[in-house]
Amino acid sequence: MNTTRRQLLGATGAFGLTALGSQFRARAAESSASPTEVDVVVIGAGLSGLMAARRLRQQGMKIHILEARERTGGRMIRQTTDTGAVIDLGGQWGGETHHRFKTLVGELGLEMFPSYYDGKGVLVWDKQRIEADMAKTPESSVLLFDSDQIQQPSAEIAKAKAAMKLFREIAASVDPSRPWNAPNAAELDRTTIRAWCDKNSGSRLSDFELEWLSVVGGSGGFDPWDASILHLAWTQSVAPQDEAPEAWLLKGAAGQVAERLSAELTSQISLNSPVHAIDQTDNNVSVQFGDGKRIEAKAAIVAIPPPLRQRITFTPDLSAETRSFLQRSPMGSMIKVFAIYKKAYWRRKNLNGFGVGNLKTLELTADSSLPSGAPGILASFVTASAAVAFQQMTLKQQHRAVLDDLIAYWGPEAGEPEELIIQNWNEESWSTGAFTSFVTPGAWTTYGRGWQQSHGRVHWAGTEASTRWPGYFEGAIEAGIQASKRAVAQL
Numbered sequence: 001m002n003t004t005r006r007q008l009l010g011a012t013g014a015f016g017l018t019a020l021g022s023q024f025r026a027r028a029a030e031s032s033a034s035p036t037e038v039d040v041v042v043i044g045a046g047l048s049g050l051m052a053a054r055r056l057r058q059q060g061m062k063i064h065i066l067e068a069r070e071r072t073g074g075r076m077i078r079q080t081t082d083t084g085a086v087i088d089l090g091g092q093w094g095g096e097t098h099h100r101f102k103t104l105v106g107e108l109g110l111e112m113f114p115s116y117y118d119g120k121g122v123l124v125w126d127k128q129r130i131e132a133d134m135a136k137t138p139e140s141s142v143l144l145f146d147s148d149q150i151q152q153p154s155a156e157i158a159k160a161k162a163a164m165k166l167f168r169e170i171a172a173s174v175d176p177s178r179p180w181n182a183p184n185a186a187e188l189d190r191t192t193i194r195a196w197c198d199k200n201s202g203s204r205l206s207d208f209e210l211e212w213l214s215v216v217g218g219s220g221g222f223d224p225w226d227a228s229i230l231h232l233a234w235t236q237s238v239a240p241q242d243e244a245p246e247a248w249l250l251k252g253a254a255g256q257v258a259e260r261l262s263a264e265l266t267s268q269i270s271l272n273s274p275v276h277a278i279d280q281t282d283n284n285v286s287v288q289f290g291d292g293k294r295i296e297a298k299a300a301i302v303a304i305p306p307p308l309r310q311r312i313t314f315t316p317d318l319s320a321e322t323r324s325f326l327q328r329s330p331m332g333s334m335i336k337v338f339a340i341y342k343k344a345y346w347r348r349k350n351l352n353g354f355g356v357g358n359l360k361t362l363e364l365t366a367d368s369s370l371p372s373g374a375p376g377i378l379a380s381f382v383t384a385s386a387a388v389a390f391q392q393m394t395l396k397q398q399h400r401a402v403l404d405d406l407i408a409y410w411g412p413e414a415g416e417p418e419e420l421i422i423q424n425w426n427e428e429s430w431s432t433g434a435f436t437s438f439v440t441p442g443a444w445t446t447y448g449r450g451w452q453q454s455h456g457r458v459h460w461a462g463t464e465a466s467t468r469w470p471g472y473f474e475g476a477i478e479a480g481i482q483a484s485k486r487a488v489a490q491l
């Protein structure tokens with residue numbers, strides 16, 4: 001087995017990016033001379049910043065993008081592994097209702113294929129391994145499986161469904177752009193997910209289902225004591241898991257999207273250009289980046305995760321409420337793990353690679369192979385406090401922990417992957433975690449009101465700024481487009 005630990009991807013250029021990625025890097029490095037004046041300056045060359053810049057350029061604006069890393073793409077990055085598999089170290093799936101993402105993929109000429117869900121998934125519950133069909137409706141679902149097949153006492157299943165029904169009702173009452181207006185918002189916002197479960201769940205299955213939504217399903221990366229039930233309900237109101245967010249994948253991986261957008265904008269991107277300060281007057285912004293360089297513009301779009309906005313000095317400063325909200329919007333903790341096999345052998349056994357369970361390390365496994373099933377790729381996640389414990393282990397201990405769980409889900413063959421790749425997003429200093437940021441208890445109702453409001457000529461993008469699918473590619477695109485409209489309105 002070829003085992004690798006990937007850290008600081010791209011910062012050293014130490015791993016084999018695909019040909020297109022490497023070519024782009026070379027060209028962008030040559031063109032790093034930045035203009036001194038543009039119409040709009042975009043900060044961050046992730047999907048959101050790239051989309052904002054693309055839109056503005058299509059409308060004839062003069063733009064420039066400043067990117068802190070030595071590569072573009074942010075949380076959208078692919079890699080070719082030593083055995084030749086192409087994987088997404090960051091996001092990978094598109095969803096059934098990710099309409100903007102689908103359109104973009106079409107425009108870029110990329111090929112989609114459905115995620116593999118044929119056959120049964122596996123639930124490991126209290127060390128018992130249960131094969132079950134995926135649920136066809138939310139009402140028949142427990143942990144996304146057909147509740148009739150998960151071999152749990154019917155009273156327990158009934159309680160779990162009742163608790164999830166109650167939770168769904170709360171989610172349906174939350175306005176995506178104004179969660180503080182939900183009925184009983186203040187009470188829900190000061191109640192952690194854990195405390196809500198203690199009062200309303202009455203079932204270990206629904207405790208686990210809500211915990212699963214917080215650590216990995218939905219926005220992911222936080223423990224049930226880190227956020228309020230209002231925040232969790234908001235994540236489902238803006239990004240409903242019932243709308244199948246993991247419905248399709250891209251041949252050649254999603255990272256190509258960022259590469260192709262970057263290739264369109266090559267001469268308008270400066271890499272290795274972290275932004276340190278944004279000063280503004282009534283009719284101008286002045287952005288300081290890199291080792292003391294400056295660009296003047298009529299507007300700026302900041303397309304970076306909320307906690308990282310705090311590294312920028314704003315003059316005039318952000319309002320006290322905005323700062324307080326940012327201080328209460330940390331990133332989730334997230335480690336993505338790939339196990340790569342010669343073939344997706346589980347498919348032969350009528351299994352689909354979807355695994356969930358109350359195991360120690362892996363919260364979820366999913367088949368990420370091409371339709372041919374060769375190579376066989378299982379993507380999985382270590383998240384929240386389990387990720388923090390995991391990153392303190394030696395590499396050998398990490399491999400053992402991952403393989404133990406993979407074997408529990410997918411049998412002894414799972415213990416012998418050709419490659420095991422661990423991507424720790426918590427160690428990426430220009431992300432500081434993933435999938436996205438979350439909001440701590442009480443913060444929505446106390447400080448949330450200005451969360452999308454522009455700061456004069458500075459407009460917020462980045463997936464977290466969206467009211468539809470924040471935390472996802474779709475939200476990144478949406479937020480980029482909305483910010484570009486706000487900037488244009490000001491020129």
Ligand SMILES: Cc1cc2nc3c(=O)[nH]c(=O)nc-3n(C[C@H](O)[C@H](O)[C@H](O)COP(=O)(O)OP(=O)(O)OC[C@H]3O[C@@H](n4cnc5c(N)ncnc54)[C@H](O)[C@@H]3O)c2cc1C
Pocket residue numbers: 043044045046047048049066067068069072073074075076089090091092093094273274275276303304305308311312334335336425430431433434435436461462463464470471472473474476
């Ligand atoms: C492991 C993982 C799995 C995921 N799975 C999925 C999935 O399956 N489907 C899905 O839809 N989404 C998924 N996501 C989420 C998705 O990847 C993100 O929502 C999306 O890529 C965010 O794009 P963005 O442009 O908003 O932010 P980012 O990609 O974070 O881009 C921000 C950019 O700003 C740069 N930057 C930061 N600070 C500065 C500064 N001061 N100056 C200049 N530049 C700066 C960063 O380097 C970065 O390039 C996943 C994410 C991860 C990490």
